[in-house]
Amino acid sequence: MEKQTVTIYDVAREANVSMATVSRVVNGNPNVKPATRKKVLEVIDGLDYRPNAVARGLASKKTTTIGVIIPDVSNMFFSSLARGIDDVATMYKYNIILANSDGDSAKEVQVLNNLLAKQVDGIIFMGHRITDKVRAEFSRSKTPVVLAGSIDPDEQVGSVNIDYKEAAKEAVSLLAKNGHERIAFISGALIDAINGQNRLTGYKDALKENNLDYNEGLSF
Template identity: 85%
Template structure:
């Protein structure tokens, strides 16, 4: 037997009140007599009535739903951000629709349009970079959008990050101060401004401070995965590098395993600093030295920024930079 959808009309008839009264009870409006409220709530309970969010959205022009676009749900970096977003969303009574974009431009555009078609009140976007295609969609849309862990070089969209340039400079400074003259820079796509602009300039600045020569032969681009890190091991060793700074923890674990497989001691013969300080850095042996980002906070602050935009509150700052540090563990001397 098909389950009948219970409507507000059924509840009103059963409780012998008007639909407006049921609506007031459901929306927590105080102008309802306690006895009436109790009667209506009992009927709602007995019939298992669930207000239709879409219908409520049409009436209020708000769906109290937020779309969250993630490039890779399985990557711990994005999972931690999503956790922070979800907790604040719950606090402000917003529901979340989570969508996976695989970091592909066309899929990002499709996913964004699907969310906007669902009339979400706001969107949090985590992508490796803001492509022209996705920027065009952002500017066409009237819906508030905030970036978490992504940078908009044109600063048109609100965003929450750490200072990636400074963090990379400190990481490479640490490796150079241990006497490493050839330090590999291993990152995701350099077309992503966080990698190609912010982190790269931090890397170059640290080399200059230590009077080390910049060399293209020490720059490695790879998709963010354990397998890719493992596959890069030979090339990184052949470059003459004795240390590496990596922009992703999975890549770093791949390289660590590749080095151990070759009998190379970490950190005695090769030092590693990674970037996200996810759980993976503590699971590895030796534990990985890492830049620490307040991942949960980046998500939480992004969601709070979005609630302000959705409620048209005044914003002191659209670009928010949170503090970072370097946590020295077992992969550096």
């Protein structure tokens, strides 16, 4: 026999209070007498009532859900970022929906639209680069979008990142100060703005500042 879903009406009837009172208890509203709150919470526990997140989202026009798009869930860098995002979201009582794009531009558009269809409150996008198709979808949507572990060379989309150029400079300078002269540059695809524009530039600048020649054969 299929178990019936317990509704707010069932809780109100069992606790002999109004549905508005149950709603105030569920949402942590302080304007409820302690005895009434205790009674409602006991009924909620006894009936195993779980508020309908979809209905609450429709009423408040917020789903307290963030869509997170990453290019490769098995990549330690991106999975670590996703873990950090989830930790912070939990602190603020938000949930995340994680979507893997495989770094494919067509799939990026697909998963982006899937998340927008779920009425998420915001999108955190991680990808190797921002394609014109993805940028067009960002522009069409009214949902806030923030980049993480990615940058927009045109600076049209906000991002949260470190200073990749300065980080590369510091790493190279430290090696140079320790007497190393043949310093290699190993990165991902240079079509990625972080690698091709920021890290590589920082690498070259640091070599120049330390009177070392740039050797293209040491860039991988």
